[in-house]
Each structure stands twice: as C-alpha cells, then as structure tokens.
Amino acid sequence: xxxxxxxxxxxxxxxxxxxxxxxxxxxxxxxxxxxxxxxxxxxxxxxxxxxxxxxxxxxxxxxxxxxxxxxxxxxxxxxxxxxxxxxxxxxxxxxxxxxxxxxxxxxxxxxxx
Amino acid sequence: xxxxxxxxxxxxxxxxxxxxxxxxxxxxxxxxxxxxxxxxxxxxxxxxxxxxxxxxxxxxxxxxxxxxxxxxxxxxxxxxxxxxxxxxxxxxxxxxxxxxxxxxxxxxxxxxxxx
Numbered sequence: 001x002x003x004x005x006x007x008x009x010x011x012x013x014x015x016x017x018x019x020x021x022x023x024x025x026x027x028x029x030x031x032x033x034x035x036x037x038x039x040x041x042x043x044x045x046x047x048x049x050x051x052x053x054x055x056x057x058x059x060x061x062x063x064x065x066x067x068x069x070x071x072x073x074x075x076x077x078x079x080x081x082x083x084x085x086x087x088x089x090x091x092x093x094x095x096x097x098x099x100x101x102x103x104x105x106x107x108x109x110x111x112x113x
Numbered sequence: 114x115x116x117x118x119x120x121x122x123x124x125x126x127x128x129x130x131x132x133x134x135x136x137x138x139x140x141x142x143x144x145x146x147x148x149x150x151x152x153x154x155x156x157x158x159x160x161x162x163x164x165x166x167x168x169x170x171x172x173x174x175x176x177x178x179x180x181x182x183x184x185x186x187x188x189x190x191x192x193x194x195x196x197x198x199x200x201x202x203x204x205x206x207x208x209x210x211x212x213x214x215x216x217x218x219x220x221x222x223x224x225x226x227x228x
Binding site: 006032034036042043044045046049051090092094095096099100101102103104105106 | 117144146148154155156158161163169204206210213214216217219220221222
C-alpha cells in the first residue's frame with residue numbers, strides 16, 4: 001500500500017512571500033498525484049493533479065507542483081501567497097492498479113498579513 | 114445533483130446511540146468513498162464502493178461501523194453504539210469510476226459530535 005507524508009503540519013508565511021508545501025509518497029510505480037485544498041468551513045476541492053507528461057503541473061489560484069520520480073515527491077509551490085490562500089492542503093496518491101486514494105495528514109497554511 | 118450531497122451537515126448524539134449518515138453521489142458516479150477526518154488530522158479511509166462489486170471495507174475501524182450502497186445511488190454510513198472518539202467530520206466522495214486517475218469530488222461532510 002501507498003503512504004503519503006506531509007512533513008509540515010503547519011506553515012505560517014507572510015503575504016506575498018513564496019511558499020512550498022512538501023509531499024512525499026512511498027512508491028513511484030504508476031502513480032497519479034493530487035493536491036486538494038480545504039478552505040475554512042468548506043469541502044475539499046481539487047487544486048491540481050499529475051497524471052503523466054510534463055512533470056510541472058499548474059493548478060488553480062497560481063499554484064503549481066512538480067513531480068519528482070527519483071525523490072518520490074510532489075511538492076506544491078506558489079511564488080506569492082495571498083491571504084485567501086489560508087487553508088488546509090492535502091496531498092493524495094492513487095495508482096493505476098487499484099482504486100484506493102491515499103491522503104497525507106494535511107498541511108495548514110496560514111498567510112499572515 | 115450538481116455535486117456530492119451529504120446529510121445531515123451536523124449531528125449531535127449521545128454516547129451509545131446509533132447514527133446514520135447519508136451520501137448522495139453525483140449522478141452517474143459508480144465509485145463512492147467514505148473518509149473520516151478527526152479534528153486537526155488527515156483523511157482516514159473507511160470504505161469504498163465500486164458499482165456492484167464487493168465493497169472495500171478495509172478501513173472500517175470496528176464492527177460498530179457499517180455502510181451500504183444500493184447500486185450506484187445513495188450510500189449510508191451507520192455507526193452503532195457511538196463513542197466519543199467517533200466525533201469527527203465524515204466525508205463522502207465520488208467519481209465516475211471509469212479510470213483510476215480520476216479526481217474525487219467531495220461532499221461538505223457531516224460533523225458528528227458524540228457527547
């Protein structure tokens with residue numbers, strides 16, 4: 001089974017500063033990678049996903065993530081954060097050999113004005 | 114419907130009571146998942162339904178937890194003899210089930226509080 005690790009449980013960052021939220025997974029065998037965002041008092045919604053092709057994927061709200069097979073990582077980045085980016089971010093992995101979605105424990109991003 | 118619908122949005126119950134949580138997936142979605150999210154924690158997989166196949170129950174934490182789904186429609190998650198540690202947000206998600214690389218669509222969850 002896969003495991004997903006989000007090492008940073010909380011990330012405070014000043015407005016307009018860059019941010020990176022880290023995600024590592026256990027196996028790179030035919031994986032599909034996702035970042036979900038959960039804004040306060042809202043449901044989870046997809047931020048971006050990597051299925052194949054270019055390792056750099058762009059998502060909504062200026063976020064991007066890079067798939068690194070050798071390091072089994074899929075870190076999320078944004079060059080300049082906004083107050084509205086304050087939310088919980090979840091990394092998730094699924095494989096083409098099954099239907100199970102594996103989620104990380106989440107990273108709470110707090111943007112400080 | 115337009116999205117995944119869960120009811121009730123909030124449920125407060127007394128320890129030892131049974132509760133039933135409902136999930137209406139997006140029409141046409143054959144795959145349906147239940148997750149539990151405890152305060153400040155990540156998503157914990159509970160159970161997965163795919164069409165008429167036998168469900169994957171590997172995430173159910175105890176025999177007090179059960180879930181049903183008739184065909185490709187509504188699913189209910191039942192927790193018997195609730196305990197305080199069952200307090201959490203219970204999330205339902207669905208997808209079409211046509212490919213393993215599809216994203217999940219999540220409902221807004223049911224906040225369960227066991228007093």
